[in-house]
Amino acid sequence: MNFKKNNLNFSAPKTILGVGAELKNSLCLLHKNEAILSPNVGDLKTWETYEKFKEIAQELISIRKPDLIVHDLHPDYLSTRFALESNFPTIGVQHHKAHIASVACENDFRGKVIGIALDGTGFGEDNTVWGGEFFVGKVQNLERVARFKPIQLAGGDKAVEEIWRIGLAFLKEAEIDSSKFFKSVPESSKRFVNQMLDKNFNSIPTSSCGRLFDGVSAILGLCEKVTFEAEAAIKLEQIALPNENGFYTFDLEESGGLTELSFLQMFREIENDLSRKATSEISAKFHNTLALGIAKVVDRIVVATKIKTVALSGGCFQNKILFKKLTEILSKNYTVLTHSNVPTNDCGIALGQTFLMIND
Template identity: 40%
Template structure:
């Protein structure tokens, strides 16, 4: 029997070779009809034998590598006697809803062409096809067609056009298709934009080998590159960039080279070689051929493999590859801005003439128990949506101040943005606003509600308050737990443990060591670290020794002697509470212990003291300091008891790695003890762990192991970071769930 069926496919089905895939599937089954893009996804009509149509619909569930099929809907039509199958023009009308693919690393087929002297794309740094290449960073609008990308200015030559229109070619309807005859071109320039002699990539490699620093235009912005084994070059890069200690990432040309830099397990190999190609944090080999200035004093190293043809051509050995910016500024992605800001850092610029539409930093990730745990979710992952419960109005969630992301959510989809950065200057705030507008246009979301952090001085909060829309204020640590729930699709109440550096509490104090009983609708603060003064406010975050003073460390200790000139004054200020807001921060507790143990009195980047304390800890040590929960409601725990135990062990002559490990084990024990206490009063048996402190894998492993031994189910992060980069997802989930609940009226949830 002959039938005709209208099909609509929604999901990530544009810019991923889906229409050519449909064309091949339909023609292979002898079906007539057409396929095209529109504002919502892909529309199809097929006509032919009923069995063939059924096989066609089943085949749609096995899409090309970059495609994600979320929904297929069908409608039966009257047969029309059509013959032939065609890809038809796109329909740009209607409500937007089509998804855009993330940028994808160069595929094996394109790499073979890149390395084949007989191929017309040999050595061409922009080779791509339907299975790989730039997507999100070049898209200006949907439907995803060449005129809506930054490739619009490059007219295809006859050879590329032939590939583009050939159903048998893997570049059939590949929108960024190009070649040396018609596509973008690379150039090597000095700081005054004058062309330097030689073939650009060969000359760039020679500059790197001679110890020069290079600005390199990538997919989502400019990087700064130097030879990773060159002490002078890396030290110069660190000095010019004003980045004192924070580790640099290293681009390894291939997986064997990456294995020579750090230990690579199965999960880490999968991430390194994935299409997303993130920076993966590895345990560094002591004899890795790297300059000491790459990651000073750090036992880990961030490694990534090439994800663009340009990287494959440039990297013949390990290269430092760090964001193209001065410390604390957003990454440069427009050429004019890059030359203005980076000319005092870079000796030359390896650039090209394909515009970048959206600045996008590299993603950073690590492996926990065989699964990914993002530290920064950006290129390669964004803008893939995350699921939310259906219902509720369109929401804009503005995120936090540090590690900012924003989130636009509607119809059960949450679009968490690329990494914006710390909202501490005008440039980053402008990038935030531009990103919100772009996401709104791209996904057709006009927010009806804005969710924001409670902190009145966050620029993200001020942005929200300036919009003429209903507001939903979301407590910082509730947002952390909600993000963990949302990404795990868990919507029942949990015991939430949110440990981080700082978050504005509902009582106006600074929280950060919190036990919550929470779901997406609300929360109760059920326990916390006992507040201590934050002497000097933000200064104490930059100078962890102040937290040692705040925690009552005696003056007859090394940390007090090292800071004797100001110790008594800080103790006095903390005692009077003058300029010393109370905080329950777990991050500041780690700072205090790091200072006591001589790990770090002052930090040059956020969380440095805690990072280095984790690295000093002996993983073989199983001893732990005792923790005691008081009988209050909410209960409190005196962090000062742990600090005193650390001081006592240090005075007794215990080694720092042993003490650091006992402290970590004690904090893990605190997590377990708090959960056990709350299970007794609530009956809850699931714990969600969130907040930047849980990026500490030693603490996370000990806490999860202890909770599981007590019979708890444990939720951790695998899709958004546990740090403030996940806050916007939590805000969006809370705002959406709250609005949906209010709309549903009274009754059980």
């Protein structure tokens, strides 16, 4: 197997195996000052891929027997099952904290950080779906202090495929008449999903940034159903008008001890723009709004904590527009840590899982 070996500027007191997440799985064996990263295994959704995963895991274990296996908190991930069925001590860590640990490890950063993890999904410590999260503290002791305002996923995973459901949920929360949207969707289906949202039936709250992309894409008519991961976000990025400086309104709210970044007013303004502006301009303004909103949350956290180092990780940072705009804003006043050698998506999770176990 063609493993990638990375020399680190610290020595781990024990050997740790991180088994990664479910999508874009990879593994990492941390021994002394060396992190051995596996190639991308793929998505652990088929028996064939899981067999490949187990083969790679056993090869890493044969290189150096781990003292500890670290896995994701999600109880249904096959990587979690592998860890729990092994004969080694195990510990579960939160998905987005592992993202922040990954970028901190790559940058050899051991101090306090503001961590921003943006992706499609990750099992949260409150048993909801996270994906638009802000953390503070040293990597091994991160505290979540802010998030994207949650939205309901009507039908759970079904909404991740039929993303018009997500668009409908945002419209409902923003009190926008949804009758003129999603023309290809049968009226009976829309009524059913509306009832699910009204009764909070079979609906899961999520603070995911990826789902925000889905909602906007569905409302613009770019994509009502997806056939592959991040399809809606890719289409939004592709049509965005270059050199557009306009943006929409966003709000910072407080809920349950967390700052929440709300884009409901943005959706109202997008509805108004639909009859007057090209979708390319709306997409560009959406990207600008997202970057500005995130930066404003960071500014608030800096005031409260005096921490001026910001770490960015998660699959949403594969969006070149968001990444460029946000790093340009943040780097004016803060030190920004980003990925360069380790993927920002879930391929980097395993490295972060192992680094979370390293205490200063």
